[in-house]
Amino acid sequence: MISANYKLLAIGSIAIFLAACSPADNATAVSKPPPSVKVSTLKTESIQNHVQALGTLLAKESIDISSNVTEKITALHFNDGDTVKSGQLLITLQQDVENAQLNSAKADLAEQERELSRLQGLIATQSAAQTEYDQRQTAKLRAESKIEEIKALLAERNIRAPFSGVMGLRLLSPGALVSPGTSITTLDDISVMRLDFQLPSLAISAIATGQTVVAHSEALKQDFNATISAIATRINPLDRSITARALINNPNKLLKPGMLMLVSLITDEHEAIMAPESALQSIQLQHYVWILTDEQKAERRPVELGIRKPGFVEILNGVSAGEQLIYEGYATLQPGATVTLSADNTTGSN
Template sequence: MFENSIRITAIATMLVLGACQGEDAQTPPERRAPQAVKIVPHQVGYATDTVRVEAVGTARARASATIQAEVAGEVIAVNFTSGDKVSRGDVLIRLESRAEQLAVEQAEVSRADAQRLIDRYNTVSTPGVIAGNELDRAEAAYDAAEISLSIARDALGDRTIRAPFSGYVGLTDVDPGARITPDTVLTRLDDRDVLYVDFPVPEQTFGRITAGDVFEVEPFSNPEASYEAEVLTIDSAIDTQTRAYTVRTAIDNSEDQLRPGMSFRIGFELPGQQYPSVPEASIVWGGDGAFVWAVRNGETARVPVTIVNRMEGMVLIRGDIPEGSWIVEEGVQKVRQGTPVEMPASRDTRPVATNGLASGGQAAAQP
C-alpha cells in the first residue's frame, strides 16, 4: 500500500514536470535588442569652396607696331634715337623724294591750266561762241588734274615714314644712305604706358571674375615687387583642350618701370558655394559611389554624397547633410543601415568649419 502511494506520487511529479517543460518549449524566447556600436562622431559644419588660381602671363604693349615703308627708296634722314618717346605723326625716317616732289608740282600746273581754261570759257558772254561741249571738256580736264595731283601727293607722302601713334621707338639698323624695300623692318614702336597681360583661368571660376576686378601680380624679374592688374575683358569662349578661358588685365606703367614681353605671376582665391565639410575618414565607397553614415535618432543612415573638393584633411561634399548634424567619423566599418550607435557622453567636439574656416568648438548636444 505504501509502495503504491510512492509510485503514484512519482508519476504525478513527472507529469507536472513534463507539462511545465512543454509550456516552456511552446513559449517563444524574448527578442534581444541589438547591442549599440561605439563610434567616434563628427558634427558637420559648412565650409566655402575656395578656389585658388595661379597663372603666368606675358605682358604686351597697349599698342605695338613694326614700322616699315610703303615703297622702296634711299634713306636720307633718321629722325629718332632708339628709346625715344615720339608722338603720333612725328617723322621717323625720310626717303629721297625729288622725283615725287616734281610730280606734285607738275600736277599742280596741270590743274591750274585746267582752271584757267574754265574761267576763260565762263567769261565769254556772247552766246554761241563757246560750244557747250567745250566747257564740259574743260571741266573734265580739271577733274583729271585734281586726281593726278592727289596721286602725286600720296606718292610723295609715302617717302616720309611717320609714327602711327604715340609711344617708344626701339632699335634700328637703318642709317642714312641705306636702300630699303617694303620688306625692310625699320624699327618697332610700342605704347607701353599701359601693359596688357593675359592669364589663363580654370573653367570652374567662370562667372566669378568680372571687368573691373583688381588683382595683384608679380613680375618674375622682381618677385618682391607687386602691381595692380585690372580686369579689362574676359574671353567669350573656353578652350576645349585646356578647359580654361583667358582674362585680359591692364597694368598702369606710367612710370615706365615695366617692359612688353615681361612675365608676370598672378595668384588669388575666389570664394564659391558652401558645402558640408567632413573628415576624409568618414567617406565610405560602395558600388554606387561615395556615402557617409549619418547618425539620426541614435541609428545610422546611409547618405549618398558627391565629393566637391578636398582641403587639409577635410572633404567638401554635396548631399543631404544639414549643418550641425552628426555623422560617423571612426567606426564606419562596424555599422550598417539602422545600426544603433553609442556616442561618448562628453568630449571636446572637433572644430566645426564655418565660412571656410575652422572655429574652436565645445561639447555639443547629442543627436
Template sequence: MRNKTLKTVIIIVILAVVGFLVYKFTAGSNPKEPKASAPAAGGGRAAGRPILADAYVVKPVKLDEIIKASGTLQSNEEVELKPEITGRITQIYFKEGAQVSKGTLLIKLYDGDIRAQLQKLELQRELAKTTLARQEKLLKINGISQQDVDVTANQVSAYGADIEYNRAQLQKTEIRAPFTGTLGLRNVSEGAIVSPSTIMTTLQQLDPLKIDFATPEKYRNVIKQGDPVYFSVAGDTNRYKGSIYAIDPKIDLATRSVKIRAIVPNSSRRLFPGSFATTEIQLKDNPNAIMIPSQAVIPGTRFKQVIVADSGKAKFVVVETGIRNESNVQITNGLQIGDTVITSGILQLKPGMPFKYNKVQ
C-alpha cells in the same frame, strides 16, 4: 599429413597479415583523431577581421580662395614701323630708345620724283583752268560748243585728282609716330632701300601695360571687370597691382580656360613687355568651405571619389574638387558637414567592407 599442417600454417599467416592491415587502415582514418591545423598563409590578416583606418570628420573652415595663373606683360600699344612704299631713306630723325610724341617725323624717304610730278600736274591744271575760262567766254557768244567746254572742265578735275594722289604718295615718304611711346632699336640706315616688308623700328607704349593670363572656365562667372589682380615678375621682389578690364567671351576649347586681360600702371618704367608674371586673383572669402586631406581623394578617369563611413562600413562617394593647397583640397560637391572621410587604408577597402578607426581627426 605434413602437407595438411603446412597449408594450415600458411592460412593462419595470411589471416594475421590481413587483420593487421585492416587494423592500421581503420586506425588511420578514425574521425575522432584530431588533425593538425595549417598555419595562415603569409601571416596575413585573419578572415573577417576589420581593417584599421584613419579618418577625418568634415567641418566648415574659412577659405581665402585665390586663383593663381601664369601671365605675360604686353605693351598697351605696339607697332612695327614699315614704309607703305618702296624708296630710299634720306634722313633718320630719331634716336633708339627715345620717347616720342604722336605725329613726330621719324624717317624720310626720297620724294624728288613725286614732287616733280606734283609740280608738273599743278602747272597743267593751271593751264587747263585758263583754257576753261576762255572757252566759257566764247560759249556766251556761241563761239564754241558746250561739249568743248565740258571736256576742258573735266581735264581740270582730272588734274586735281592726280595732284591729290601724288600728295598722298608724298605723305607716304614720311614715317611718323602713330602714337606717343618709346622707340625700339633701329634696323636701317640712311641710304638703305626699303620696301613695305622692311621693319625699320618698333614703337611701344609702356605706360600703362597690359597683362594677359588664363583661368579655368569654372571661374568665368566669378571674375568681373574691375577686379584687382596682383602679380610679381622674375628678378623683382615688388608686388604689383592691376585691374581687369577685358574678359574673352569665348572659352578656349583646347585648355578649357578663359583669357583675361588687365591694365597695369607703369609710371616707374620698372616693368617691361614680354616679362613672365605670376598672377593672383583673390575671390570673396568662403566661411563654410569643405576642406579634406588630399590623400583622401581617389582619382579616376571620369570622376573623383572619397570613402565615407556609413555605419562602420565603407561607402564610395563621387565628389567635385576646387582649389588646393599644400595638404588639403576643397570639395565643392558630394560631401556634407559632419561626414567622416577615410584617409588611410584606401587601397584595401571595398564598397560595403567593414573597418575600425585607428585615429580620427
C-alpha cells in the same frame, strides 16, 4: 643556537622589506606632476582663397614700323627710345620722282584754271563754244585727281607714327633699301599695359570684368594692381583653360612688353578659425587637435581641415572661437588628463 640566529635574521629582513614598502614612500614614488603644455586662444580671422596664374605683358598698342614701297631711306627723324606723338614724322624715303610729278601736275592744274577763266569771258560774248569750256572743266578735274594721287604716293614715303608711344631700337640706317615687310624699328604705347593670363576653366565663376587682381614682377620685386578688362569667349579645349586680360597703368614706364608676371586673384573671402599646423595631430586620414577645458583637462577633438597658408590651417568644424588650443606638449597626453600651463606660456591668440 644557530637556529635562533636564523630566525632573528629572517625577522630583520622582513622588517626592512616592510619599511621599504611603507605607504608614505610608495605614494611618493607613484605620484607625478601633471604634464606641462602651452596654449593659445582660438579666434576667427578674415582669410582669402587665391588663384595664381602666370601672365605675359603686352603693350597697349604695338607695331613694327615698315615701308609699303621699295625705296631708299633718306632720313630718320627719331632716336632710340624717343617718345613720339601720333602723326609725328619718323622716316623719309626717297621721293624725288614723286616731287617732280607733283610739280608737273600742279602746273597742269594752273593751266586748266587759266583756260577756264579765259573761256568764261569768251562764252559771255558768245566767242567760244560751251563744249570747249566743258572739256577744260573735265581736264581741270583730272589734274586735281592727279595731284591727290601723287600726294598719296608721297605719303607712303613719309612714314609717320600711327599713335603716341615709345620708339624701339632702329634696325636700319639712312641709305638702306627697304621693301614692304622690312622692319625698320618698333613703336609701343606702354602708358597702359595689357596682361594676358590663363586660368582653369573651373575658376570661371570667380572672375569678372572690372575685378581687381595683383600682378607681381619678380624682376622688379614689386606688386602692381590690375583690372580685368575682358574675358575670352572660348575655353581652350586642349588644357581646359580660359584667357583673361587685365590692364595695368604704367606711368613710370617700369613695365615692359614681354615681362612675365605672377597674377593672384581672390576667389573667396570669409571668416575662419586658423590653427598652427604644429597643433595638428594626424592619425591616418583623421585629424585631431587638443583643447584645454575649463577644468584644466585635455580633450582631443576630431576636426575637419580647410585651406592652408604658411604655418597655419583652417579648422572647418570641431572647435569654437575662444577655446584654448594646446599647441605644444600634447604628444604624450591622454584624453581627460589634468594639465598645467608651462611657466613661459603666454595665453595669447593665434
